[in-house]
Amino acid sequence: MIDEKPSxxxxxxxxxxxxxxxxxxxxxxxxxxxxxxxCSLDCIRGHTxxxxxxxxxxxxxxxxxxxxxxxxxxxxxxxxxxxxxxLPETEILEIxxxxxxxxxxxxLFDSMTVADNVAFxxxxxxxxxDDEINERxxxxxxxxxxxxxxxxxxxxxxxxxxxxxxxxxxxxNEPEIIMFDEPTxxxxxxxxxxxxxxxxxxxxKLKVTCLVISHDLPSVFAIADEIALLFEGTIIExxxxxxxxxxxxxxxxxxxxGSDVGPIPV
Amino acid sequence: xxxxxxxxxxxxxxxxxxxxxAGGLATMFGEVCRNVVTLNFRPSExxxxxxxxxxxxxxIVVLTSLFTGLVISLEAASQAVSYGLSQFVGGSVAFGEVRxxxxxxxxxxxxxxxxxxxxxxxxxxxxxxxxxxxxxMGVSAVKVLVTPRLLASFITVPMLTVFADIVGxxxxxxxxxxxxxxxxxxxxxxxxxxxxxxDFYKGLEKAAVFGVLVALVAGYExxxxxxxxxxxxxxxxHAVVTGIILIFVFNFALSFVLFP
Ligand SMILES: Nc1ncnc2c1ncn2[C@@H]1O[C@H](COP(=O)(O)OP(=O)(O)OP(=O)(O)O)[C@@H](O)[C@H]1O
Ligand SMILES: [Mg+2]
Numbered sequence: 019m020i021d022e023k024p025s026x027x028x029x030x031x032x033x034x035x036x037x038x039x040x041x042x043x044x045x046x047x048x049x050x051x052x053x054x055x056x057c058s059l060d061c062i063r064g065h066t067x068x069x070x071x072x073x074x075x076x077x078x079x080x081x082x083x084x085x086x087x088x089x090x091x092x093x094x095x096x097x098x099x100x101x102x103x104x105l106p107e108t109e110i111l112e113i114x115x116x117x118x119x120x121x122x123x124x125x126l127f128d129s130m131t132v133a134d135n136v137a138f139x140x141x142x143x144x145x146x147x148d149d150e151i152n153e154r155x156x157x158x159x160x161x162x163x164x165x166x167x168x169x170x171x172x173x174x175x176x177x178x179x180x181x182x183x184x185x186x187x188x189x190x191n192e193p194e195i196i197m198f199d200e201p202t203x204x205x206x207x208x209x210x211x212x213x214x215x216x217x218x219x220x221x222x223k224l225k226v227t228c229l230v231i232s233h234d235l236p237s238v239f240a241i242a243d244e245i246a247l248l249f250e251g252t253i254i255e256x257x258x259x260x261x262x263x264x265x266x267x268x269x270x271x272x273x274x275x276g277s278d279v280g281p282i283p284v
Numbered sequence: 285x286x287x288x289x290x291x292x293x294x295x296x297x298x299x300x301x302x303x304x305x306a307g308g309l310a311t312m313f314g315e316v317c318r319n320v321v322t323l324n325f326r327p328s329e330x331x332x333x334x335x336x337x338x339x340x341x342x343x344i345v346v347l348t349s350l351f352t353g354l355v356i357s358l359e360a361a362s363q364a365v366s367y368g369l370s371q372f373v374g375g376s377v378a379f380g381e382v383r384x385x386x387x388x389x390x391x392x393x394x395x396x397x398x399x400x401x402x403x404x405x406x407x408x409x410x411x412x413x414x415x416x417x418x419x420x421m422g423v424s425a426v427k428v429l430v431t432p433r434l435l436a437s438f439i440t441v442p443m444l445t446v447f448a449d450i451v452g453x454x455x456x457x458x459x460x461x462x463x464x465x466x467x468x469x470x471x472x473x474x475x476x477x478x479x480x481x482x483d484f485y486k487g488l489e490k491a492a493v494f495g496v497l498v499a500l501v502a503g504y505e506x507x508x509x510x511x512x513x514x515x516x517x518x519x520x521x522h523a524v525v526t527g528i529i530l531i532f533v534f535n536f537a538l539s540f541v542l543f544p
Contacts, residue, residue, distance in 0.1 A: 087416055108424075115422030125413035129405075139421045142428070191421075 030094040030101060037096075038063040038195055038227040039084050044093035046079060053079050054090070055251040061195075061244075066221055066228040068238045070273065071248035072282070077231045078122055080248065081197045084229065085117050086110040098194060115143050118188035122199040122231075124180045126172040132183045133159070133168030139191045158186040161216055163209070178205045185213070189220060195227045196220070202234045210237060217241050235274065239263075247273060249282075309504055312426060316500075319431040326432065333436035337398040342444055344393045349448035352385050353377060353455030361460040370464065374471035375478025377456030382479060383543065386449040387441075387487045388535050391494030394441050395527035399502040402433050403523040406506025407516035415507070430503035434496060441495030442488040449484065486542045493534055498527045 033040035039061040046054040053076040061067040061084075071077050082088040083095055086102040095102040100113055126135050136155045140146055146154070159165050162182035172180050181204060188196055201217065202210040214237040221228050221241070232238050238245060245262040247255040247270055255262055255270045262270060272280030319325050356377050364373050406429055409415050418425045453475060460466040505523035509515045 082416075085420060087419060111419070111422045111424060113422070114420055117420070117422075119417070119420035121413055121417060121420075123413060125417035127409075127414055127417070128412070139423075142421065142423045187417075 028093060030096075032101070033060060033096050035099075036063050037061065038098060039229065040094075040096040041080070041084060042094040042096070044080075044083055044090045044095065046076075046083060046088060046090045053251060054083070057093075057248070057252050059246055059253050059256065061227055061229055063227050064225045065243035066217070066230060066241050067244045067246060068230045068232055068242040069246045069248055070232065070235075070238060072273075075248045076251055077248055078199050081119070081199055081229065081231065085114055085119060085195075085197060115191075116194045118191065118193035118196040120181075120185045120188040120196070120198045120201060122203070124172070124184040126180055126184055126187070128172050131169050131171055132164065132175065135172065135183060136168075136186045136190050139187065143191060154190055155186075158190040159183075161189070161220075162186045163212055178209055181205065182209070182213070185216075192224060193226065195229065198228065198230045198232075200231050200233065202232060202237055210234060213237075214240050249273075309500055312430065312504055313496075313500055315424075315426045316431050316434050319427050320435065324427060324431075325435065329428075329432040330435045330439075333432050334440045337394075337401070337433070337436055338440045338444065340401060341390075341394050341397045341440075342447065344397060345390050345444045345448050346451050348389050348393055349381070349386060349452040350455040352389060353381055353452030354459045356380055356385075357456035357459035358463060361463045361466065365464045365466075370466060370470055371474050372478075373460050373466065374453075374457065374474030377460075378453045378475040378479045379483070381452035381456070382449050382487045383483050384487075384535070384539065386452055387445050387491040387494060388531060390441060390445045390448045390491060391498065391531040391535075392528050394437070394444065394495065395498045395502075395524055395531065398437065398440075399498040399527045400520050400524050402499060402502035403506040403509075403520045404516055406430075406503060407509030407519050408513075410507060410509045411512055411516060425507070426503075429506075430499070433503060434499040437495035437499035438492050439495070441498070442491040445488055445491035449487065483543075489542065490535060490538045493538060494531050497530045497534060501527045501530065 028043055031042060037060045039059070041057060041059045044054050044057040045052065057080070059080070069077050069080060079088060083090055084097060086095070086097070086105070090103060093103070098113055098116055100109070102110055102113065105113070126132070127138065130138070133155050136158055137151050140151045140154060155168065156165070159168055162185050164179060164182055164186065167175065167179065172183065175183065181201070185198070185201060188198070198217065202213050205213060217228060217230065218241050220226060228241070230238075230241065239259055242259055244257060245259055246253045247262065249269055255265050255267055263274065265271065268281050272282050278284050357373065360373050360376050361370070364370050406415070409429070415425045415429070418428060457468070457471045460471055502523045505519040505526070509519045
């Protein structure tokens with residue numbers, strides 16, 4: 019039996035301490051469909067990494083793999099120093115307490131007011147007094163331009179306001195990593211700028227690691243330290259903003275120019 | 285593939301699914317028990333849920349048991365009197381109501397009303413990613429969503445059953461009086477001599493088990509929702525049907541054990 023081991027599992031290579039998240043040769047399938055294959059990415063601690071890619075490329079899936087909401091079918095995930103892909107669910111929950119996640123479609127608790135939504139992680143995960151919680155909720159709402167809207171239900175807000183409420187909920191607990199799934203999609207240009215600035219400010223102030231998915235190239239160029247381009251389940255280009263902009267890869271160039279002629283099938 | 289072989293395969297996958305389902309329920313129940321033992325839940329949420337689920341169900345519970353009491357007595361009273369057995373009417377109504385029909389009908393009504401409400405609300409939280417949002421914060425969804433609802437059902441169904449028992453037995457008296465002008469003494473004396481307190485108490489034990497079953501199945505099904513509104517509808521129906529079947533099965537098993 020022992021000498022008949024099937025194709026050797028991939029050798030896990032834990033990242034150095036300055037890497038907050040490492041995805042190593044991830045493969046993820048939904049049934050027959052392969053969404054990610056041989057996908058590798060390092061997110062440097064204290065930096066903002068932006069993932070760009072076509073709709074349906076698997077960007078949201080990457081975030082879920084990185085915080086353990088999805089288990090890859092192959093490959094290793096190292097987040098905040100632990101190998102998530104080997105941990106039981108209870109220990110993954112502990113790691114996730116240190117990660118904020120702003121969902122693409124907000125995922126606000128619709129039976130709670132906006133303020134209660136934002137307060138929820140503080141109530142569940144900390145021993146703070148009510149006054150302190152209210153204070154923190156207030157400042158989180160202010161930082162996304164939602165002061166005074168705390169008593170409304172999510173259903174009574176516009177899409178963009180819901181987005182910002184989800185955003186406040188993700189940052190209120192001052193996590194070590196914040197993941198934003200398309201933070202500016204569906205916002206007006208002014209709000210897009212405010213959110214972009216907010217991400218930059220939080221990142222500079224708290225030195226958090228940000229992992230941002232976005233289609234909005236100007237805001238990507240404004241906030242990113244590194245950019246990763248996901249195409250057909252793999253990261254095909256990764257590097258600093260200027261490196262990616264100057265990439266000779268025609269797929270990257272076509273994506274950055276938004277052109278319909280090129281190697282990407284449209 | 286031959287017909288027999290494909291049938292064997294069908295049976296096999298059916299057994300597989302059954303084992304998987306039962307295992308899933310057991311795992312979830314284990315987690316809820318751990319949360320309860322370690323007091324890892326919010327009492328205020330349990331009370332809120334108990335109030336909500338109780339209010340949702342009590343009118344239907346009362347109506348169902350009232351009419352059950354009425355109809356047993358309707359059948360029993362005229363028969364009994366014509367055979368000169370009127371001293372047994374109260375007893376037979378109370379016996380059937382308190383030991384069997386009270387808990388079982390309450391459980392079934394609860395599955396249809398509160399169980400469906402639990403599955404629908406959890407299911408819609410799943411399809412709108414609210415459950416993932418919980419998990420993404422490092423909060424266990426079973427802890428915040430299932431544990432309080434299961435505790436609430438554990439408390440609420442026996443309480444509703446007390447109502448059901450009282451209303452059913454009173455309904456029986458009313459019908460006996462209406463049909464054969466039975467004296468209160470004959471009816472209530474019969475109730476007293478037939479029923480012992482442990483009948484009532486064991487009936488409530490059954491009810492508590494039904495409450496747990498309904499909430500457990502409802503929670504488990506809710507988490508299995510996928511797709512959109514249609515998926516939520518599907519698991520809701522499934523939760524109610526499964527809950528009711530389990531109540532019948534467990535009612536039989538519990539009667540077997542509790543009333544030897
Ligand atoms: N639960 C699921 N079951 C089956 N397939 C899924 C599931 N979730 C996602 N997929 C598939 O995985 C692929 C990647 O989905 P994902 O949401 O990660 O894309 P995305 O890059 O975030 O797209 P968008 O920019 O539109 O948000 C899609 O083709 C989608 O159909
Ligand atoms: Mg997405």
